[in-house]
Amino acid sequence: MSKFTPAAIILTGAGGASGAYYYAPKPSNKPTSSIIKVKFKDKYKAALLNAKENGDSQLWKKKWDLMQEKEPTHPKLKESLQKKDQNLHKEACQEIYSSSVMATPYFFDFKNYCSKNNQDGLGGSWIADGSESKPKPKNKWDDKLTKLKSAKKDDLSKALLSLHIKLNPQEEKGKSNPFTVKDENRKELKDWCDYFASEMFFGEGGIDVKSAKEYCIE
Incomplete structure (x- = not known):
């Protein structure tokens, strides 16, 4: 369960099995302008995939394969599928990394196709x-x-x-169940x-x- 879910997901009423696990972010004392400027690459640093040559290559392949059966939102992710171009996949993720997390339509693109999950990160x-x-x-x-x-x-x-x-479970006095x-x-x-x-x-x-x-x- 994550306290880091963007407001956009809450506002759009994300539901279903995935949406049920998300909570609204806690109120922040930071000025609104500062919150809007927070980027994916800063807030979710541990989850970013290494886009350098041979960096996280197996994970990139895993996310690419997963995306074949889905419908991403980001235009460049869609283009990467149409052109079967894995480099465009990486470029799209880099654009998401550099974008604001506030009111973003790309949170699930980031989560599913551009970031590490706990199984990836913990190994x-x-x-x-x-x-x-x-x-x-x-x-x-x-x-x-x-x-x-x-x-x-x-x-x-x-x-x-x-x-x-x-x-x-609590056992009855004098009884011990295997x-x-x-x-x-x-x-x-x-x-x-x-x-x-x-x-x-x-x-x-x-x-x-x-x-x-x-x-x-x-």
Whole structure:
């Protein structure tokens, strides 16, 4: 969930699965003129793709492939698809980087085709197993859930704290039930990891990043 969403998205009523995750930006004490001048390359510095030769080449290819099935808004991104020109893709992203984030129509272009998400930025091998139980090899979510069950509450993001509580139900006095991972537990952890992996990368700090490293990455 990002507090950095431009006002344009709120004003236009972005909805659906993606829109549901966004909140309005917090009020700022800065003069309006200063806010309007804030550019993508300044506000979302950690998420920018390196456009130099061979810089982030695999990520550029990944974003290019993703864009083939979509309809971008930025004119030069559209042109890059029409001409099948990946250099135009990079040029369009550079133009977005240098543009204002205020009232922009290009936020989702930036997020989807011109920036790193958390999976890109954090790297590593993100768990790809489904949520169903399996005998051999054991579902990779099981060890993560066992670890999450015994985690300290202060070390968990809000979403994983909720799951942690579910994994530790209050037991009746004198009874001790063995811990068993359920499909619904795997699904809840997997859904959070998948969501967080797809969100924009803001750097290595924060409790969500710490939780993702512990419970989403092998």
